[in-house]
Amino acid sequence: MSTIRDVGKMAGVSIATVSRVINKSGYVKQETEKTILQAMQALNYEPDPIARSLAGKSTRTIALVVPDILNPFFPEIAKAVEKEASRLGYTVILCNTDNSLDKEERYFQVFEQKRIDGVILASYTLGAVQIKKWQKKIPIVVIDNRFPQHPTIVSIISHNRTGAHLVVNHLLEQGCRKIAHICGPMGVYSAKERYMGYEDICKDQDWFSPHLIVQGDFQIKESYQATIGLFKRHPDVDGIFAGNDIMAVGALKALVAMGMSVPDEVKLVGFDGISIPLVVPELTTVAQPIGEMGALAMHHLVELIHKRPLASHVQVLDVRLIIKESSTTRASKEFVT
Amino acid sequence: MSTIRDVGKMAGVSIATVSRVINKSGYVKQETEKTILQAMQALNYEPDPIARSLAGKSTRTIALVVPDILNPFFPEIAKAVEKEASRLGYTVILCNTDNSLDKEERYFQVFEQKRIDGVILASYTLGAVQIKKWQKKIPIVVIDNRFPQHPTIVSIISHNRTGAHLVVNHLLEQGCRKIAHICGPMGVYSAKERYMGYEDICKDQDWFSPHLIVQGDFQIKESYQATIGLFKRHPDVDGIFAGNDIMAVGALKALVAMGMSVPDEVKLVGFDGISIPLVVPELTTVAQPIGEMGALAMHHLVELIHKRPLASHVQVLDVRLIIKESSTTRASKEFVT
DNA sequence: ATGAAAGCGCTAACAG
DNA sequence: CTGTTAGCGCTTTCAT
Numbered sequence: 001m002s003t004i005r006d007v008g009k010m011a012g013v014s015i016a017t018v019s020r021v022i023n024k025s026g027y028v029k030q031e032t033e034k035t036i037l038q039a040m041q042a043l044n045y046e047p048d049p050i051a052r053s054l055a056g057k058s059t060r061t062i063a064l065v066v067p068d069i070l071n072p073f074f075p076e077i078a079k080a081v082e083k084e085a086s087r088l089g090y091t092v093i094l095c096n097t098d099n100s101l102d103k104e105e106r107y108f109q110v111f112e113q114k115r116i117d118g119v120i121l122a123s124y125t126l127g128a129v130q131i132k133k134w135q136k137k138i139p140i141v142v143i144d145n146r147f148p149q150h151p152t153i154v155s156i157i158s159h160n161r162t163g164a165h166l167v168v169n170h171l172l173e174q175g176c177r178k179i180a181h182i183c184g185p186m187g188v189y190s191a192k193e194r195y196m197g198y199e200d201i202c203k204d205q206d207w208f209s210p211h212l213i214v215q216g217d218f219q220i221k222e223s224y225q226a227t228i229g230l231f232k233r234h235p236d237v238d239g240i241f242a243g244n245d246i247m248a249v250g251a252l253k254a255l256v257a258m259g260m261s262v263p264d265e266v267k268l269v270g271f272d273g274i275s276i277p278l279v280v281p282e283l284t285t286v287a288q289p290i291g292e293m294g295a296l297a298m299h300h301l302v303e304l305i306h307k308r309p310l311a312s313h314v315q316v317l318d319v320r321l322i323i324k325e326s327s328t329t330r331a332s333k334e335f336v337t
Numbered sequence: 338m339s340t341i342r343d344v345g346k347m348a349g350v351s352i353a354t355v356s357r358v359i360n361k362s363g364y365v366k367q368e369t370e371k372t373i374l375q376a377m378q379a380l381n382y383e384p385d386p387i388a389r390s391l392a393g394k395s396t397r398t399i400a401l402v403v404p405d406i407l408n409p410f411f412p413e414i415a416k417a418v419e420k421e422a423s424r425l426g427y428t429v430i431l432c433n434t435d436n437s438l439d440k441e442e443r444y445f446q447v448f449e450q451k452r453i454d455g456v457i458l459a460s461y462t463l464g465a466v467q468i469k470k471w472q473k474k475i476p477i478v479v480i481d482n483r484f485p486q487h488p489t490i491v492s493i494i495s496h497n498r499t500g501a502h503l504v505v506n507h508l509l510e511q512g513c514r515k516i517a518h519i520c521g522p523m524g525v526y527s528a529k530e531r532y533m534g535y536e537d538i539c540k541d542q543d544w545f546s547p548h549l550i551v552q553g554d555f556q557i558k559e560s561y562q563a564t565i566g567l568f569k570r571h572p573d574v575d576g577i578f579a580g581n582d583i584m585a586v587g588a589l590k591a592l593v594a595m596g597m598s599v600p601d602e603v604k605l606v607g608f609d610g611i612s613i614p615l616v617v618p619e620l621t622t623v624a625q626p627i628g629e630m631g632a633l634a635m636h637h638l639v640e641l642i643h644k645r646p647l648a649s650h651v652q653v654l655d656v657r658l659i660i661k662e663s664s665t666t667r668a669s670k671e672f673v674t
Numbered sequence: 675a676t677g678a679a680a681g682c683g684c685t686a687a688c689a690g
Numbered sequence: 691c692t693g694t695t696a697g698c699g700c701t702t703t704c705a706t
Contacts, residue, residue, distance in 0.1 A: 003699055014677045019701060026702095027675055049451050050396070051699035053387045054682050064431070069412045069419075070613060079406050082433050091451065094401070094431040096419050114386050114428065220614065249614065256617045276407060277557065277586065279616050280593045340683055351693045356685060363686095364691050388683035391698050 002043040011039040022047050053115065062118045062301060063111050065095045065104065067125070071218070071246055072274040073290065074122065077143065080294025081120055088302060090117070101125045108134050118301040120294075124188045124218075128153060139304035141297045144288075146189050146314055154304065154313045156297045160190045160271075163286035163319040164197020167241045167269045170284070172201075174267050174327055176239030179205075180212040180230055182223050182251060184243035191218070194243050194271060212237065216247045223250030224257075231258060238266055239327075245270035245285055249278050252326070267327040273319075281325035289317050339380040348376040359384050390452065399455045399638060400448050402432045402441065404462070408555070408583055409611040410627065411459065414480065417631025418457055425639060427454070438462045445471050455638040457631075461525045461555075465490060476641035478634045481625075483526050483651055491641065491650045493634045497527045497608075500623035500656040501534020504578045504606045507621070509538075511604055511664055513576030517549040517567055519560050519588060521580035528555070531580050531608060549574065553584045560587030561594075568595060575603055576664075582607035582622055586615050589663070604664040610656075618662035626654050 004022075008015040013032060020026045021036045028036075039045070053059045064081050066074040078094065085092045093116070097103045104126050111119060118139040121131070128147040131140060135153070142155035171179050181198045184191025195213065202208050211233060214226040223242060227250065230237060240255075242248035248270030255262055262268050262281060273287025296315060303310055341359075345352045350369060357363045358373050365373075376382070390396045401418050403411040415431065422429045430453070434440045441463050448456060455476035458468070465484040468477060472490070479492035508516050518535045521528025532550065539545050548570060551563040560579065564587065567574060577592075579585035585607030592599055599605050599618060610624025633652060640647055 005699080015700080016678080016702080017676055020676085023701080029675060032675080046450055048391075048699050050387060050390045051682090052701075054385075054391050054684090054698085055700040055702080056682085057701095059387070061430075069416050070409070072407070072409065072412075072613070075406045075409075075412050078431060079433055082406075082431055091430050091447070093398075093428050094415060094419055096416055110428070113383055246613075252617055253614065253619075276409070276583075277590065278613075280589055282590075342683080352684080353686085353694075354692055357692085360685080366691060369691080385683050388698090389685075391682085391700090392684040392686080393698085394685095 001048075002045045004045075004047065006043055007036065007039045007045050010043060011036045057115070058117055058305070059115050060089055061091045061093060061114070061116050062120065062298075063093045063095055063107065063116050064120045064122075065097060065107060066122045067097050067099045069094070069096045072276050072278070073144075073244070073246075073272050076274060076290040077122065077294045077297075080291040081298050084295040084298040088298065090298075090302075097123065097125070099125050105130075108138075112137055118305050120297045120301055124185060139301060141301045141304065143293055143297045144190055148189070151313055154300055154310060156293050156300065156315050156317070157190060158288040158293065158317040158319045160193035160319075161197035161200070163271060163288075163321075164194045164241065165201060166286055166319070166321040167271070168198055168201040170321055170323065170327065171239040171241065171267055171269060174239070174263075174329065176267055178207045178212070178234065178237050179239035179241060180214065180234065180237045182214050182216045182226050182230075182240065182242045182247050184216060184218045184247070186215075188218075191243055194241075198241055209234075216243055216250070218244050218247060220246050220250040220253070223247035224254045227251040227254035228258065231255075231260075240266060240268045242268065242270050245272040245274050245278060245283060248283055248285070248326075252279055252283075263326050263328060269327050273322055279326075284324045284327035285322055286319050287322050288319055292317060338385075339382045341382075341384065343380055344373065344376045344382050347380060348373045394452070395454055395642070396452050397426055398428045398430060398451070398453050399457065399635075400430045400432055400444065400453050401457045401459075402434060402444060403459045404434050404436045406431070406433045409613050409615070410481075410581070410583075410609050413611060413627040414459065414631045414634075417628040418635050421632040421635040425635065427635075427639075434460065434462070436460075436462050442467075445475075449474055455642050457634045457638055461522060476638060478638045478641065480630055480634045481527055485526070488650055491637055491647060493630050493637065493652050493654070494527060495625040495630065495654040495656045497530035497656075498534035498537070500608060500625075500658075501531045501578065502538060503623055503656070503658040504608070505535055505538040507658055507660065507664065508576040508578065508604055508606060511576070511600075511666065513604055515544045515549070515571065515574050516576035516578060517551065517571065517574045519551050519553045519563050519567075519577065519579045519584050521553060521555045521584070523552075525555075528580055531578075535578055546571075553580060553587070555581050555584060557583050557587040557590070560584035561591045564588040564591035565595065568592075568597075577603060577605045579605065579607050582609040582611050582615060582620060585620055585622070585663075589616055589620075600663050600665060606664050610659055616663075621661045621664035622659050623656050624659050625656050629654060 004015045008018045082092045095107045122143045128150040146155040146157045183195045216223040270283045270285040341352045345355045419429045432444045459480045465487040483492040483494045520532045553560040607620045607622040610622050
């Protein structure tokens with residue numbers, strides 16, 4: 001591996017000048033620049049990122065923190081973030097927290113130590129106060145969560161409440177007369193918004209009862225149990241809005257176990273729009289623009305890193321209802337070839 | 338942030354001595370060490386990893402290369418790798434290649450440049466020759482693949498052929514009389530082994546025909562099409578062994594689309610044992626010890642990094658058949674609470 | 675427009 | 691056992 005000194009020597013200039021052309025900083029005569037560029041080519045020179053980091057500041061590395069990489073939502077985020085990062089010349093380190101505050105704290109310490117340039121944070125455990133604390137030391141973009149009381153926290157989120165409206169209206173159109181909701185953790189903004197969206201529309205229906213809302217935790221298992229419990233109390237539920245796709249899977253499994261058919265007896269809708277078709281029948285869901293969220297998060301993070309002002313700290317993206325089999329009256333059996 | 342010099346000053350010793358205690362290298366008087374440790378505490382000193390990397394060699398960073406982070410198999414690997422890496426004080430950078438040779442090459446160039454300590458490589462596109470080329474520059478552990486012709490390539494894989502035997506025998510026991518196989522890319526060792534395992538047992542059955550083997554590519558979509566095609570030619574197939582879980586999902590969707598019931602008319606088995614329950618009915622599958630594979634890969638990689646000899650270059654792990662609903666005659670409907 | 679020189683914070687001979 | 695010193699490869703004033 002050749003160094004900046006080799007290039008300087010070959011081009012007959014000082015390393016300072018070489019550095020200038022590497023960084024496109026300061027003035028360099030066209031001609032000199034050309035000579036240097038040629039020398040770089042000839043020597044197959046690549047600036048050493050570690051030395052640059054030590055001398056300068058940036059490590060061109062960002063961290064992606066997710067609560068549970070096994071939930072397909074996060075691989076999709078990861079894919080988008082990584083793609084965009086790669087495009088921008090950044091490297092992504094992956095951090096799985098298992099929803100543990102402790103791990104999150106430890107990671108952030110590592111980030112500071114390793115001089116990570118920025119963090120894309122998906123967390124339902126870390127509070128606004130902690131985030132703001134770390135934010136002083138390192139740029140952070142929050143994804144799929146927000147803190148309305150703390151508008152200085154940059155976040156990317158989608159229209160959860162509107163999405164919930166889409167779900168409930170769709171279910172009503174499909175003829176449902178008793179729609180239940182399996183909600184996510186109420187401490188989580190997006191879960192709460194989805195819940196409120198459900199309530200917005202349902203609370204005025206004559207069949208409505210608060211008992212139709214059961215608590216999940218964004219995991220399959222809990223949702224399975226919740227669904228079983230729900231039907232013990234309300235065997236006549238004919239529509240379920242699950243707070244995310246994973247919980248919809250749990251609900252579906254419960255329904256099948258109880259011998260109920262989807263969508264004939266109960267219609268089921270999820271939320272997230274994860275692209276891997278999890279179940280048969282395929283799930284109707286509200287698709288968040290996951291790829292866009294990841295790319296946008298990366299984009300905003302870079303703006304933060306360069307201390308450029310952001311047009312808005314909170315970006316709310318549109319969602320759309322993807323209607324599949326789990327919520328529509330079964331059509332004639334056809335199959336695509 | 339305090340530096341090694343601050344610590345030296347405070348403890349009244351040279352930076353060399355401080356460095357010695359940091360690295361536990363060379364001799365340091367007990368007493369001196371204590372003083373230094375105290376100074377480190379007092380100053381809240383943390384050695385700068387970047388400076389260490391520049392002066393020394395290791396970056397304590399490894400790369401995890403996966404072909405498709407959306408396939409749930411890889412998040413499971415990622416989780417295990419990251420967990421073990423984190424435990425060992427390593428950071429993991431995530432690289433998604435979309436099965437593109439080009440991207441893989443580019444990533445390896447970045448690894449070299451960034452002085453990544455090692456790579457855990459899941460790839461079905463990179464050939465043994467390329468791997469050996471890179472291996473000269475950077476330690477590599479291959480996961481879920483192997484190159485029998487090139488025993489110097491360290492790899493972690495499981496008993497795919499045996500797993501396939503388990504599947505076929507199980508299907509036969511369940512009364513299947515015509516078992517098809519949706520295989521993965523024949524260039525991929527594990528896919529081939531699974532295929533051979535299938536063939537080992539099936540080729541002597543009176544119903545056997547090579548046309549019962551259809552080509553998939555480890556993706557849902559292709560598998561769906563393959564299944565449709567298969568049944569056009571062989572409507573009497575009553576058992577399917579899919580080369581991985583994702584393809585089993587594709588097959589299931591096709592079967593449902595064609596109006597066939599699983600497991601009543603056709604029994605279906607996958608391979609991988611991904612932990613997220615993908616479909617209803619739940620999939621019978623051959624579980625690879627995914628977590629163990631990830632952890633072991635990380636472990637071996639660290640051995641390579643430290644140039645310690647490996648007991649064996651190729652480690653083959655046991656698999657086990659997980660019997661679920663997709664392959665067993667439907668039992669009476671009970672549900673767990 | 676270019677160069678000289680002083681670091682960034684640490685490791686690793688080498689010398690005592 | 692400990693200190694001195696020379697880098698690692700680059701960025702960045704400060705001169706010229």
